[in-house]
Amino acid sequence: xxxxxxFILLMVTLLFTGRVVAQQKPVTKIASVKQSGKTVSIxxxxxxxxIFGGNRYMLYVGDKDFMLYxxxxxxxKNLLTFxxxxxxxxxxxxxxxxxxxxxxxxxxxxxxxxxxxxxxRCWSLGKFSSTMTTKEKATK
Numbered sequence: 001x002x003x004x005x006x007f008i009l010l011m012v013t014l015l016f017t018g019r020v021v022a023q024q025k026p027v028t029k030i031a032s033v034k035q036s037g038k039t040v041s042i043x044x045x046x047x048x049x050x051i052f053g054g055n056r057y058m059l060y061v062g063d064k065d066f067m068l069y070x071x072x073x074x075x076x077k078n079l080l081t082f083x084x085x086x087x088x089x090x091x092x093x094x095x096x097x098x099x100x101x102x103x104x105x106x107x108x109x110x111x112x113x114x115x116x117x118x119x120x121r122c123w124s125l126g127k128f129s130s131t132m133t134t135k136e137k138a139t140k
Contacts, residue, residue, distance in 0.1 A: 026046045026048035027047040028044055028046045028100060029044065029045055030043070030044055030098070030126070030132065031079070032134070033134070034133070034134050034135070035089070035133055035134070035135045036135075037086070038085065038086045038087075039084070039085065039086060040084045040089040041082070041084075042059065042084055043079055043080070043082075044079070044080045044081075044082075044100060044125070045077050045078060046080070048078065049073070049078045050078050050080050051102055051121075052071070055102055055103040056102075056103065057080060057102055058100070058101045058103075058104060058105075059082045059099075060097075060098065060100075060101070061084075061096055061097075062093060062096035062097065062128070064091075064092070066082050066088075068083045069082045069083065070083075080100075092128050092130070093128070094127075094128060094130055095127050095129075096127065096128040097113070097126075097127060097128075098124075098126055098127065098128050099116060099122060099123065099124055100122070100123045100125055101119075101122045102121035102122075105119060112124075
């Protein structure tokens with residue numbers, strides 16, 4: 001009887017531990033910010049493949065949002081590159097919060113930091129800094 005109770009307790013513990021591990025969000029970071037002409041490419045990397053599905057990724061910088069992006073896989077890295085008009089990029093202010101969401105998650109007046117902590121499809125990417133940008137040389 002005692003062995004059965006220990007076995008059941010062990011199985012329940014493993015069941016809940018497995019769920020906690022399975023719910024961890026992929027680590028997502030800004031890998032590069034490159035300006036080429038009138039477009040700034042903001043490339044993100046992820047520890048797991050980005051989702052291919054019916055929803056869209058959205059990049060938020062301050063009060064602006066962007067949905068034009070490409071997905072790729074390069075040298076074992078999962079990449080998501082957003083095309084941001086240079087005019088919009090130049091209006092970003094240092095210290096503005098940067099978020100990535102899968103789908104339209106934020107509502108007007110919502111606490112984005114709290115949502116990023118709770119929602120598996122929302123990532124806080126830190127604060128914007130104009131020092132992130134490198135300009136690509138024009139090719140002839």
